[in-house]
Every structure is written in C-alpha cells, then in structure tokens.
Amino acid sequence: MTDPNSVISARIDFALRTFGAGPRPVPAELEYDTLDPYAVAVVLHAGPSAVRWLFGRDLLSDGLLARCGDGDVRIGPAGDPALVVVELSSPDGAAVLEAPAKEIAAFLDRTYDVVPAGSESDWFDFDEEMEKLSYQD
Secondary structure, eight states, rough: OOOTTTTEEEEEEEEOOTSSOOEEEEEEEEEEEEEEEEEEEEEEEEEEEEEEEEEEEHHHHHTSSSOOOOOTEEEEOOOOOOOOEEEEEEEEEEEEEEHHHHHHHHHHHHHHSSSSSTTTHHHHHHHHHHHHHHHTT
C-alpha cells in the first residue's frame, strides 16, 4: 500500500445524447480516491453547476466490455467501439452520455496501478467506517 490519500483524476469530455440533434459536449472529471477504493466519481459540468455521481470502479471497468449495471447507473459499449455509454437516472431526471473508451480505460489503468483489482479491502478500514456509522445514531 502506498500513500492512503492518493487521488487519481482525469479530465474527459463526455457527450450528452440528445433527441433530434447531435451530442452536446459535457466536460467532466473522473476521480478515484484511495480512501474509497471501491468507487469512482464523475463530476459533470453542465452550465454553471456541477453534478457528482459516485459508482463502483468495477462497474466502470466491466462496462467497457459489456453492458452492466442496475438502477441509477448503467454502462456499456456503444455501437461505435471507440465509445462507452453511461446512462444515469435519478428522481430528478436522466441522461445518456458517451465517452471515449480509450480515455476511460487509461484512467482505470492508472487506478489499478495504485490499487490493484482485488486489493481494495487492504485500503479500506471497515471497522473505522462502522465506528463512524455508530456515531451518527
């Protein structure tokens, strides 16, 4: 294990699929923090505000190869093999985004260089997290 506070990030331009028009660019950042080794955050910049989504690193990785996910986040290859599709839904709305598969894969490779697949539990203190939950009661 290296520095437990490592954060890996990448700026990637997503594209919002719209009906009746071409995709609209949406600047985004992908973030991976070793303090939460199971998760990846994507921060989408839509106009003056930003929207942050958190989902499993394995979901993003698996989504490069095959459609996966249930509920709020679904990820899978696009018809164009150079792209991956990210579908997000919430009670407030939904969005279908495309992103360059190579850039997503490169970001994930950097996260696996720091925390290899299967070693996430070495970086996560379950007892400490449970203590935090007990203080919220």
